[in-house]
Amino acid sequence: FPNGTLVIENVERMSDEATYTCVAKNSQGYTAKGTLEVQVMVPPVVQPFSFGDVAMNSGQVVTTPCSVIEGDHPLQLRWLFDGETIKPRSGATVFNIGERSAILSIASVSHNHAGNYTCVAENEAGTDSHTATLIINVPPRWILEPTDKAFAQGSDAKV
Incomplete structure (x- = not known):
């Protein structure tokens, strides 16, 4: 100019x-x-991950890595559950391995763990993230447990 x-x-x-x-x-x-x-500066790129094609059963172990395959330091990695930071007593643990990877581990999955897990990577140049859905099979349970009823012979029975 x-x-x-x-x-x-x-x-x-x-x-x-x-x-x-x-x-x-x-x-x-x-x-x-x-x-x-x-x-x-090169922004981070999160390698896509998944929890597999089939639903997990209640009680199983889940371990999923999040890796940053591109991007300059310093990097910050974090895991989210349904858009919120994973709470310490949720049963999910995050293990940071160096500056480019973090493993999400759930020792015994339950229906509370079903949802969307997002790994977010940030540096001064930008942000990238990847989200995968964890589906959990749980045993059936009664919403309203049936009770025994007695009816007089000849009367109308309504349950």
């Missing part, structure tokens, strides 16, 4: 990360220059 502004669109680390120098010269021949370093 005529005002000396440099615009680099769609920056890429390999081609655009460098030291840039701007030199200004006036009509009297005086020059001034300034130098700046351009660093390109």
Whole structure:
């Protein structure tokens, strides 16, 4: 631009990360220059994960990794359950393995664990996430347990 502004669109680390120098010269021949370093940060990319194609049975163990396959440090990883931070006493535990991976582990799944689990990765350049649904088979239970009824012979029975 005529005002000396440099615009680099769609920056890429390999081609655009460098030291840039701007030199200004006036009509009297005086020059001034300034130098700046351009660093390109890569946003995180979360590798997709799933809980498998079949529902888990109550009491089974669930272990699922979340891995960041691309992105610059520092990274922050966190797991969410139905959009909320996983609570400490929920029966679900998160094990951080280095800065690029975290394992979600549930020692004994129950109907309370059914829902959407999201792994979120963040750095200064951006955020990425992946969500998978955990389906749990649970034994049937009575909503309203039936009770025995006695009716007089010849009367109408309504249950």
